[in-house]
Structure formats: structure tokens, C-alpha cells
Amino acid sequence: MRFDGRVALVTGGSRGIGRAIVESLAAEGAKVAFVYASNASAAEELVKSIESSGGTVLGIQADVRKKADADRAVDQVVETFGKIDILVNNAGIVRDTLVATMPEEKWRDVIETNLNSVYNFCHAVMRPMMSARYGRIVNMSSVAARMSNQGQAAYAASKGGIESFTKCLAVEVAKRGITVNAVAPGFIVTDMTEAVRSAAEDKILKEIPTKRLGQTSDIANAVLFLADEKTSYITGDVITVDGGLTLGGL
Amino acid sequence: MTRDEIFEKVQQTLVDALGVDDDEVTPEATLSGDLGAESIDYLDIVFRLEKNFGIKIPRGELFPENLSTGDGGFVKDGVVTPEGVAELKKRMPHADVDSFAADPKVENIQELFTVNMIVKFLEKKLS
Numbered sequence A: 001m002r003f004d005g006r007v008a009l010v011t012g013g014s015r016g017i018g019r020a021i022v023e024s025l026a027a028e029g030a031k032v033a034f035v036y037a038s039n040a041s042a043a044e045e046l047v048k049s050i051e052s053s054g055g056t057v058l059g060i061q062a063d064v065r066k067k068a069d070a071d072r073a074v075d076q077v078v079e080t081f082g083k084i085d086i087l088v089n090n091a092g093i094v095r096d097t098l099v100a101t102m103p104e105e106k107w108r109d110v111i112e113t114n115l116n117s118v119y120n121f122c123h124a125v126m127r128p129m130m131s132a133r134y135g136r137i138v139n140m141s142s143v144a145a146r147m148s149n150q151g152q153a154a155y156a157a158s159k160g161g162i163e164s165f166t167k168c169l170a171v172e173v174a175k176r177g178i179t180v181n182a183v184a185p186g187f188i189v190t191d192m193t194e195a196v197r198s199a200a201e202d203k204i205l206k207e208i209p210t211k212r213l214g215q216t217s218d219i220a221n222a223v224l225f226l227a228d229e230k231t232s233y234i235t236g237d238v239i240t241v242d243g244g245l246t247l248g249g250l
Numbered sequence B: 001m002t003r004d005e006i007f008e009k010v011q012q013t014l015v016d017a018l019g020v021d022d023d024e025v026t027p028e029a030t031l032s033g034d035l036g037a038e039s040i041d042y043l044d045i046v047f048r049l050e051k052n053f054g055i056k057i058p059r060g061e062l063f064p065e066n067l068s069t070g071d072g073g074f075v076k077d078g079v080v081t082p083e084g085v086a087e088l089k090k091r092m093p094h095a096d097v098d099s100f101a102a103d104p105k106v107e108n109i110q111e112l113f114t115v116n117m118i119v120k121f122l123e124k125k126l127s
Helices: A016-027 A040-052 A067-081 A104-132 A153-176 A194-207 A216-227 B003-018 B039-053 B082-091 B097-101 B106-112 B115-126
Strands: A007-011 A031-036 A056-061 A086-089 A135-140 A178-185 A238-241
Touching (some): A007 A016, A007 A104, A016 A031, A016 A040, A016 A056, A016 A216, A031 A040, A056 A067, A067 A104, A086 A104, A086 A216, A104 A135, A104 A153, A104 A178, A104 B039, A135 A153, A135 A216, A178 A216, A216 A238, B003 B039, B082 B097
Parallel strands (some): A007 A031, A007 A086, A031 A056, A086 A135, A135 A178, A178 A238
């Protein structure tokens, strides 16, 4: 299979897009570890589901905002599976609020969970990936990084930060056989977008040229493409997976 | 471990980390100028030395950081001041700072980082 012998770590892996990525990687032969924040029952259910299909999976509870947790999670993956080839920084939250009414905790929560976690895990995998002279890092951005949605200042800033971080790190480690890219999803059907969808799905669909919302599998496909060994000449790039939403066509 | 044994292991480490030929890795070779090391390579070299010698090298101990950008008055008009030279001696006892002091231009700091410097550092560390 495409990812036979590969070891992957996916943050925010028990639900939504992360879960689809974990399932897709496992289905393609990778040994997959995933980090989840608190939903142990969802994590257990995912482990059982993958194991019953013959896959190899490891669930790790960790707070992605904490550097020590990221280091521990990466150590656990290397101890369990012997190495780490693929890192998908997918963990993310939305706390949409107008800046004028945004309490500091919300700002910090979004930046720490979405952006600082990317540093935490990328830094943690540098040693094993550099030693192996191989790595595929895929960071989850969002079309929000390039749109100007009211109430999304923190979310957009975190995703814009991820894209800039992705490009800098890509240059730093290119010589080491490590690629670093990002995927920017548009409107994807997940728990995270449920509130927005229920309020404005028709309006959103009008803006999407393909006239459908994205599925988590659409994002997983792009992530697996970038995580593939064969995709060695694409680095520092952001693949937009939004059905044409941000093309600005009429 | 003898000095020759340390050198051979360092040589192999640098061949692996920098993709150079072993005959290029002479004791006098500078990591940046002669062996083409870039900043990320220094980190990789430390990782590999730790693994190959089974030791821990605290960050900044072998390759001190921010040698020329500190605000300690160590650099003036592109030249390392006597205070700066003294600081270099303190932070890099394994380097040949006296030779550097003969022409202490900031851009010459890189020449302190030689293969021999790594060997000396490891000799002390392993003793």
C-alpha cells in the first residue's frame, strides 16, 4: 500500500478532518498515532474502528498548547513505532468574536491551540526527521487566512501565521529531505462548521463554484498527497481545497 | 577514547551530516567555509554527535549562539572588541580564540568553528 512502513502523527485526530486523515493514512498502510485533547470515548472508538479493519493505531491524550505534551507525544510515537515520517498539525479551534468584544483568553486560546501547537510539534519532530533525512509535515491552514470574515480575527491570524511558519520551516529543512506544506480547507462539513452552516448554508453554497460543501475526505486526500514519499518536490506551498470559494469568480 | 579515535568518529559524523568526502574533513577544515555547513547543519551535527558518542550536549555549549548580535558591547564597527574576545574565550574554551584575536573581524568568527574545535570539545567532554 501507498504508506506501508510509514509512521504518522496527526494532532486533533479523533474527530472531524483529523479523524478522516487518521483513517485514510491507516487504510493506506501507515502506522498512525493521533493526539486528542479530551474526548477519550471518541478516541477509543476510533482506535477500535481502525484496529478492527486491521490497521495499526495509537491514541495519545495531550494538550497541544503545551510544549512538554508535544515532546512527550513525539517521544511516545518514536518509542512505539521506531520513527516518525509524517506529522499532520491539524488541531484547531474557532472562537469567533468581534475584536472589540474579544476577551484576552479567547485570543490566547485560539493562538495557542492553532498556532503555537504547530511550533510545539514541528520542533519536537525536527530531531528524528533530521536524523532520518526524511519527513513530511502538513499543517492545517484555512481559507480564513486570506478572507476577511468578521469575527474571525484570531482564527485568521492563527492560520495566516501557520502559512508563514510553513514557508520558513520549509526553507530551513529542505536540504534534509523534509517537506513542509499546508492545506487550506474551505467550508467542510464538520462539527466545527455546524453553527455557521446552520445559519447560512444557502448563502455559502452560492459562493462556492462547485455548489457543494467539502467533505472531510476532500481534505484527507490533499493531506495524503502532500504526505506521500513521491511528493518530494513540493515544499512551502499551501494547497487550497475549497471548491473554488476563494477564486473570486462571478 | 584516544584523540585519533575521536577524530575518526567526528570525521564520519561530518561526512554523514554534510555530505562531504572524508578527505575533506581535515582537522583544520572550517565547518562553514571549507565544508559548506549552513545554520541548520550545526543543529544536525550536534544531534549526530550526541548519538554517536552517547552524550548530551546542552544547547549553545559546542556552538555558542548570538556571538556577534548580543548587546554586551562585544562588537564595534564590525570588529570584536577586547571584551568580546574575552567573552569568546570564556564561552569557547575549546576554540583557538588567540588566532582569531589577531584579526578579530566579525565575519571571521565562523573560522573558529573547525573540525579540530569539535575534537577538542569532545576530548574534554569525554574525559
